[in-house]
Ligand SMILES: Nc1ncnc2c1ncn2[C@@H]1O[C@H](COP(=O)(O)OP(=O)(O)OP(=O)(O)O)[C@@H](O)[C@H]1O
């Protein structure tokens with residue numbers, strides 16, 4: 110279980126997160142929607158301490174961290190219980206696929222190389238890259254790179270995987286392969302927080318949807334509630350703009 | 360001799376040493392000017408692969424880049440008169456500063472030619488083709504279209520080159536001219552207070568190279584970036 | 588006096604013996620420069636307390652001092668105190684006549700650290716922030732990220748520039764003749780002191796420097812290619828396996 114309490118974050122005068130409260134149960138898939146600049150990426154990055162929030166609290170499993178005075182030890186502990194899949198993949202350019210997946214296990218968690226290799230192989234097999242163990246990032250297509258990115262995350266067996274628009278840098282014909290891998294991961298009961306603009310995918314995969322605007326959570330609920338029966342004006346506007354057809358077809 | 364370092368002497372020496380700055384400036388200006396003209400020539404020779412001249416240019420650039428400027432200074436100093444003697448010109452009475460100017464000019468030409476060459480090749484082929492398509496001649500295309508763009512591309516590297524040239528003038532004194540370093544040396548050997556002179560030199564070199572750097576960064580922001 | 592190639596050869600043969608000195612004067616500073624220069628660049632990148640702001644001020648300032656001044660100042664600072672001491676203690680004389688090569692190496696090393704720290708700084712910038720973030724996201728610490736992911740990507744980028752830095756040090760080291768260290772340049776001149784064939788001596792020195800620099804350039808080019816191949820290594824290996 111992972112919980113955020115009253116998270117605040119500002120870049121200079123620009124307040125980006127204005128007191129976010131969020132609770133994600135174990136095995137749950139949560140999708141965050143919201144207009145550009147609403148703070149979705151910032152929220153994810155705060156959970157992983159890639160950005161340091163100004164205020165608030167993070168509870169993950171049995172560890173509780175105060176954002177304001179988190180020690181580097183606590184930060185590392187949180188990072189070792191979370192994993193992230195980046196919009197632009199961010200594979201380690203100096204390592205091939207399997208080394209990319211093993212790195213967090215071997216260097217971060219001091220796992221013996223042999224075991225790490227076994228886990229990495231399983232992870233890569235799961236994302237359908239059985240024949241690409243030795244390929245370097247530059248030799249892989251965008252979709253394949255992102256699948257390595259997902260394998261790198263699941264290999265760590267984290268409490269939660271954070272996805273930040275994992276398909277938005279991909280060519281349209283490659284989006285499908287990544288989404289179906291994510292679907293498979295979700296079925297395994299791994300906790301996921303996903304920022305995406307793929308609405309039908311969100312509808313499909315999410316147990317819980319959060320709609321953010323201007324640094325606040327405006328509305329949350331089941332996909333059905335949010336998509337067919339949004340309560341807030343902001344949510345309606347957003348859905349109308351992004352899904353003109355949705356309103357008519359459902 | 361007493362103390363190692365006397366701060367008052369720094370103030371005393373400063374005007375004496377800085378009064379030689381025009382000589383340093385002269386070397387830099389001549390080196391950059393000659394370097395640009397000759398460098399452009401060498402760059403063109405190499406890009407058009409002019410027979411024999413091209414091979415010579417390759418050798419020349421490699422030699423200049425592969426040998427210390429002090430060695431070049433003395434080779435010019437001893438060798439240039441011998442060479443010109445062959446064609447009946449006597450320069451044995453030349454003052455040393457002229458040899459310094461010749462050396463720094465020739466030295467810079469080699470480095471400039473490399474800068475110019477990569478700057479020109481950084482201009483896309485389409486630019487040249489477009490220039491030909493509207494009826495410009497080869498030389499016109501170069502002058503009106505290619506070089507102006509190449510100049511913009513090369514500007515930051517050119518700035519670094521100027522700063523480097525300025526720093527390398529610190530070696531001109533080895534030939535025995537009385538520039539800033541030569542003056543500091545002379546004062547030092549007269550008074551046994553070398554360090555104060557070196558400190559003055561260090562201050563001047565630091566200040567001027569920082570000013571030059573700031574100038575180029577400023578000029579780049581002001582004139583170059585908005586035109587790209 | 589007419590130019591006589593014969594004397595170039597005489598000078599050349601003498602000077603060749605001092606190639607190890609010139610190499611020591613450039614390779615030792617290169618090594619020290621890479622170690623400390625990388626350290627400084629990393630401290631600045633990670634904004635390490637005290638060190639980073641200090642380096643931000645010192646490096647741009649000291650960068651403006653020409654190598655020959657470093658040499659003169661170092662020569663003075665190391666020798667002059669002993670001059671004073673020598674008036675009272677005989678032992679100081681021993682140090683006073685310490686081999687000046689060490690002074691030269693210290694001075695060139697300081698210069699090298701400054702220059703190479705700038706090389707490494709811009710090479711560090713070539714690695715995107717995303718690479719660090721990916722490291723952190725899988726639970727690596729800053730230093731682990733540096734060692735495992737960032738530096739392996741930095742060095743291939745830095746190698747050609749380090750090659751240029753080394754060539755600069757080799758050529759620059761010729762100034763040590765000014766404090767009477769006998770390197771290639773000074774070695775070539777020893778014959779000229781006897782036969783007054785200065786032009787020939789300088790040409791001999793030039794040939795040796797030229798040779799060393801060309802060789803350095805080649806070696807670094809080979810090294811760079813090797814590093815690049817290593818980065819994409821497996822693909823080419825696979826290809827070869829398929830062909831065989
Ligand atoms: N490193 C940063 N420095 C300053 N401002 C930032 C930084 N990162 C984000 N911001 C600002 O924070 C706000 C929220 O950005 P964020 O990336 O979280 O939005 P988002 O919801 O992910 O948008 P998008 O859908 O476009 O990805 C924006 O106004 C952005 O300009």
Ligand SMILES: [Mg+2]
Pocket residue numbers: 149150151273274
């Ligand atoms: Mg975003």
